[in-house]
Amino acid sequence: xxxxxxxxxxxxxxxxxxxxxxxxxxxxxxxxxxxxxxxxxxxxxxxxxxxxxxxxxxxxxxxxxxxxxxxxxxxxxxxxxxxxxxxxxxxxxxxxxxxxxxxxxxxxxxxxxxxxxxxxxxxxxxxxxxxxxxxxxxxxxxxxxxxxxxxxxxxxxxxxxxxxxxxxxxxxxxxxxxxxxxxxxxxxxxxxxxxxxxxxxxxxxxxxxxxxxxxxxxx
Numbered sequence: 001x002x003x004x005x006x007x008x009x010x011x012x013x014x015x016x017x018x019x020x021x022x023x024x025x026x027x028x029x030x031x032x033x034x035x036x037x038x039x040x041x042x043x044x045x046x047x048x049x050x051x052x053x054x055x056x057x058x059x060x061x062x063x064x065x066x067x068x069x070x071x072x073x074x075x076x077x078x079x080x081x082x083x084x085x086x087x088x089x090x091x092x093x094x095x096x097x098x099x100x101x102x103x104x105x106x107x108x109x110x111x112x113x114x115x116x117x118x119x120x121x122x123x124x125x126x127x128x129x130x131x132x133x134x135x136x137x138x139x140x141x142x143x144x145x146x147x148x149x150x151x152x153x154x155x156x157x158x159x160x161x162x163x164x165x166x167x168x169x170x171x172x173x174x175x176x177x178x179x180x181x182x183x184x185x186x187x188x189x190x191x192x193x194x195x196x197x198x199x200x201x202x203x204x205x206x207x208x209x210x211x212x213x214x215x216x217x218x219x
Contacts, residue, residue, distance in 0.1 A: 017055070018069075020045045025066035030107035033063050033120035033127075063116075064126050070112040071134060076101050078141055087149035088196055091168065095192040098172060102179035103188070110180030114173055135169075142168050156204045164199065171195050 027036050027044045038059050042049050056062040081093035102110050109115075113134060121128040143165045149155035175188050 020047060020055070021062070021065045021069050024062050025069060025112065026107065028063055028066050028116050029112050033116045060120075060124050060126075063120060064124070064130075067113065067117055067127060067130060071130065074101065074112065075134075078138065082141060082145045085152070085154075087145070087154045088200060090145060091196055091199070092193075095171070095175065095189075095196075098175050098192075099179070099185050099188055102176050103185045109182070111176035114176040115180050138172070139165055139169055153204060155199075156202050159202050164202075167195065168199075 023045045024041055027040060031040075036059070038049055038052065041052060041059060041062060045052070047055070052058065052062060056065055076094070076097035078094060078097070081097050082090050084090040084093050098111075113131065117127050117131050121131045143161055146155060146159070146161045146164055146168075150157050150159060150161065171192055175192060178188060178191070
């Protein structure tokens with residue numbers, strides 16, 4: 001039997017890391033990045049402050065770990081939604097994936113990134129870089145899906161794709177904010193459907209069937 005050496009003081013074992021990050025994320029999600037103290041994190045995770053510093057470098061490092069976990073595993077499945085067709089189905093799937101996350105259990109409403117990282121980004125460069133990367137990535141995906149719709153005849157070729165990208169992106173942000181303020185899923189669904197109805201008005205008109213040549217009677 002291999003004898004394990006003594007565990008270094010102040011550092012939690014690796015198998016506890018995900019559990020610690022999940023508990024911290026729950027607290028950050030509920031109270032915001034600025035509203036959570038190191039004492040509260042210590043109590044929520046069951047780790048003494050020296051252990052938190054040793055494992056994560058303090059509150060900011062633990063918050064970044066919680067944000068990374070959300071980006072990697074908890075955020076809405078955008079690419080899966082955008083694989084659908086036509087465009088309206090893709091966008092409905094996108095916004096319903098939003099609501100799956102934003103209308104979570106008590107203490108987890110809204111988007112973790114929008115609800116907590118925007119505030120933290122002003123003071124923590126690591127957070128700011130992640131927010132910028134996520135927002136830029138979502139804009140790219142939205143724009144690419146709109147361009148695909150225009151290529152497939154599902155959106156007017158003359159439509160302003162840049163402006164529509166910002167409208168769809170802004171709707172995503174608004175749904176998160178409204179969910180965090182207590183709006184119900186049915187209300188949020190009604191809000192995004194109004195946006196999709198507007199987008200549907202920009203679809204190219206159906207082309208009339210080609211007129212059939214007249215056929216003289218008896219021929």
